[in-house]
Amino acid sequence: LMRVEAGLPGEGFVFCCLNQVYKIDPSTFHAFMTILEKVDNSHLVLLKYPPQSMKHIQSYVATHYPALRERIRFLDVVEQKQHIMRSRLMGLFLDTPSCNGHSTVAESLFAGLPVVTYPGNKMPSRVAASMLHAVGLDELVAKDYREYVSLAVRMATDQTYYTDVRSRLIASRHSAPLWDRHQWCAHMDRALMCAARHWTLGGSPMTFTVSDCDVDSGTILRREVELHQAPDPPGWTGDRDHHQRPKMAEGERERERTADTAVSPSSLTDVVPPEAKRGPSE
Incomplete structure (x- = not known):
């Protein structure tokens, strides 16, 4: 051409x-x-x-x-x-x-x-x-x-x-x-798992950076996550224990906090979106 x-x-x-x-x-x-x-x-x-x-x-x-x-x-x-x-x-x-x-x-x-x-x-x-x-x-x-x-x-x-x-x-x-879509999917998977784990353990709203360590294994370790306290979002009532969070029996949350936090997320690396036939989309 x-x-x-x-x-x-x-x-x-x-x-x-x-x-x-x-x-x-x-x-x-x-x-x-x-x-x-x-x-x-x-x-x-x-x-x-x-x-x-x-x-x-x-x-x-x-x-x-x-x-x-x-x-x-x-x-x-x-x-x-x-x-x-x-x-x-x-x-x-x-x-x-x-x-x-x-x-x-x-x-x-x-x-x-x-x-x-x-x-x-x-x-x-x-x-x-x-x-x-x-x-x-x-x-x-x-x-x-x-x-x-x-x-x-x-x-x-x-x-x-x-x-x-x-x-x-x-x-x-x-x-x-x-x-590298495979690496991107692995990192996104780990980021979502980290966020879910932090929320389940009763953590406050945070921004976090997920380390590049052990990406291939898909293992998420608490020591790999650097957390930073974020300000309360607008309209936040101060109730950190949101009513939609799964309820835990007494002592269960503390056991979760001290348990092994390694997670093995399912692989997303084979999920490839179909090719779109279009002009520039942005």
Whole structure:
């Protein structure tokens, strides 16, 4: 598949944002335009996602960035396999800081398309940074819009650096945690078992980190879990012994506290969701 066949510019560096358009706020769009201004003969590819967005963006650009009108290209949403193949032809995904791409970023990274992001303070704005960390590319996580622009410009103008980053991203498919679904299922299984054990033993609401130790054996040991006291949730009445918790006879709870806490969860590693035939879902 060639760039022109995919509806992409035949020459120049191709930036893209494959997220739904509602995620592009004014500050982010200004950053996009600043990047285009700094990189000669570069282009920005957006999706018609939704289709009505194209005319509004074109009108906005014509008013505020008239010199860049011809450097913005819009593509139709296509099914997932074609979307991933098309992503391989682009140069750099510019993520949306206020609400990141989620499965869209995962698909792009799998295609070998590097992503630059700028994480915020809420979960939806930190997903891309987490995925970049999981493929060993923390260097593409900016601390502010200024660095976001600088990273994008460097990726487009420093060919040696760009080639190195993209090569490392492609190589990560064989070893990075982001692509290891078996490890993810094992860790998720252990996390749920830890939470259930803590709740059953009468523990207060907590956040916790589950150690990577003994993942293969599926054994959960109390000493492997680091617990941190969390504040009471809003509206909490102070009754820690919630009425839905299974009732225990006198002394049974104390015996549970001192009993061997090893748990062997059932394996989830063979559960693989069916492949979805769709366009980018975030």
